[in-house]
Amino acid sequence: MTAADISSGNIDWSQNGQPAHAPWRSANSAPAPKRVVPVDDTITADAAYRMASQGVAMLWTGDFQNARQILTALEHRTRPRTDSTERTTGELFYRYRQNRSHRARILGLLLVPLGPGNVIALRRAPDLRAATIEAYGLITEGSVVSLHEVLGSIGAHQWRTKGIPVAALNAFIYPHYGTFFPVRSEYVDLVATAPLAAPKVAFDIGTGTGVLAAVLATRGVPRVIATDIEPRAIASAEETMSRLNLGDRVEVRLADLFPEGRADLIVCNPPWIPATAHSLLDAAVYDPGSRMLKGFLAGVRAHLEPGGEVWLVLSDFAELVGLRSRDDLMAIIAAAGLRVIGSLNAPAVHTRAADLSDPLHAVRAAEVTSLWRLCLVE
Numbered sequence: 001m002t003a004a005d006i007s008s009g010n011i012d013w014s015q016n017g018q019p020a021h022a023p024w025r026s027a028n029s030a031p032a033p034k035r036v037v038p039v040d041d042t043i044t045a046d047a048a049y050r051m052a053s054q055g056v057a058m059l060w061t062g063d064f065q066n067a068r069q070i071l072t073a074l075e076h077r078t079r080p081r082t083d084s085t086e087r088t089t090g091e092l093f094y095r096y097r098q099n100r101s102h103r104a105r106i107l108g109l110l111l112v113p114l115g116p117g118n119v120i121a122l123r124r125a126p127d128l129r130a131a132t133i134e135a136y137g138l139i140t141e142g143s144v145v146s147l148h149e150v151l152g153s154i155g156a157h158q159w160r161t162k163g164i165p166v167a168a169l170n171a172f173i174y175p176h177y178g179t180f181f182p183v184r185s186e187y188v189d190l191v192a193t194a195p196l197a198a199p200k201v202a203f204d205i206g207t208g209t210g211v212l213a214a215v216l217a218t219r220g221v222p223r224v225i226a227t228d229i230e231p232r233a234i235a236s237a238e239e240t241m242s243r244l245n246l247g248d249r250v251e252v253r254l255a256d257l258f259p260e261g262r263a264d265l266i267v268c269n270p271p272w273i274p275a276t277a278h279s280l281l282d283a284a285v286y287d288p289g290s291r292m293l294k295g296f297l298a299g300v301r302a303h304l305e306p307g308g309e310v311w312l313v314l315s316d317f318a319e320l321v322g323l324r325s326r327d328d329l330m331a332i333i334a335a336a337g338l339r340v341i342g343s344l345n346a347p348a349v350h351t352r353a354a355d356l357s358d359p360l361h362a363v364r365a366a367e368v369t370s371l372w373r374l375c376l377v378e
Contacts, residue, residue, distance in 0.1 A: 210237030
């Protein structure tokens with residue numbers, strides 16, 4: 001990724017009575033703030049929250065560590081509050097999404113300068129060049145970014161540095177910034193254990209880090225074609241294959257859903273919640289109108305070899321919160337000319353299922369991920 005890939009226009013403000021401007025950059029496709037006011041260490045947390053609540057972005061000119069303290073104070077002020085009148089999981093999910101949207105908007109309005117060479121020219125600013133290069137590319141001119149996004153890039157960089165263990169591969173995956181981290185083992189384990197015939201070619205649609213394509217290759221599939229619509233995912237998947245020495249079996253392609261040709265096995269783990277994504281990173285989880293799910297299933301007939309199988313890996317989270325029923329899912333499958341020939345289920349074991357402080361804890365604890373084995377209706 002180059003810096004130009006994530007430039008989103010300019011922002012303007014007044015500095016010491018003089019007009020100023022700089023490119024706005026967001027690795028998460030956040031829109032540029034319309035009103036920007038420079039602030040420093042003298043601003044209070046309450047004043048910062050009032051400004052952010054009015055949609056005013058604050059360009060920090062003071063001490064970096066003080067900016068982090070203000071951001072922490074804003075986080076405290078946007079924490080969800082329990083509402084005793086909420087009685088259904090649907091209401092809980094709606095409130096949760098409302099809070100997430102509000103929280104992201106407020107926290108995204110504290111800005112910092114990111115100069116050439118990815119240097120943050122503020123007092124006591126740490127060296128964040130490695131993390132910000134992974135998120136924004138190499139910055140060659142003075143820019144402005146969200147502090148919250150910058151701190152998120154640190155976490156992503158740490159995951160990338162130490163890697164994520166994948167038991168099914170007996171190896172680590174090193175995801176690039178902006179790709180879905182395979183920390184939920186349920187869907188990976190299902191693909192690793194599902195009955196496998198002897199496919200000559202398999203497609204992995206929406207590959208992300210390439211973890212499922214790698215699992216298929218290690219299970220003996222001689223040729224796997226992995227696709228994704230995001231260039232960052234393509235780079236991540238290619239690195240995965242290189243690290244695991246699977247480049248001779250797995251080909252990674254940039255494509256919206258399917259590559260050309262047909263396969264004996266087509267695997268897809270689409271975003272599982274049919275709701276609007278509030279950010280680029282959310283797109284791995286949220287699928288507005290079930291666009292990817294429906295598009296994937298509708299395209300299978302043109303790409304599946306006769307007698308082949310489709311593995312649809314999907315959480316039932318949407319069913320638990322009332323966004324899609326099981327009947328709805330079966331109707332989408334049937335409308336695509338497919339039928340269910342079997343399924344495997346895995347209960348939630350990811351960390352959020354055990355987080356009692358999560359307002360959606362009960363839903364996450366009850367969540368089940370299924371691998372639906374599908375074939376064409378002849």
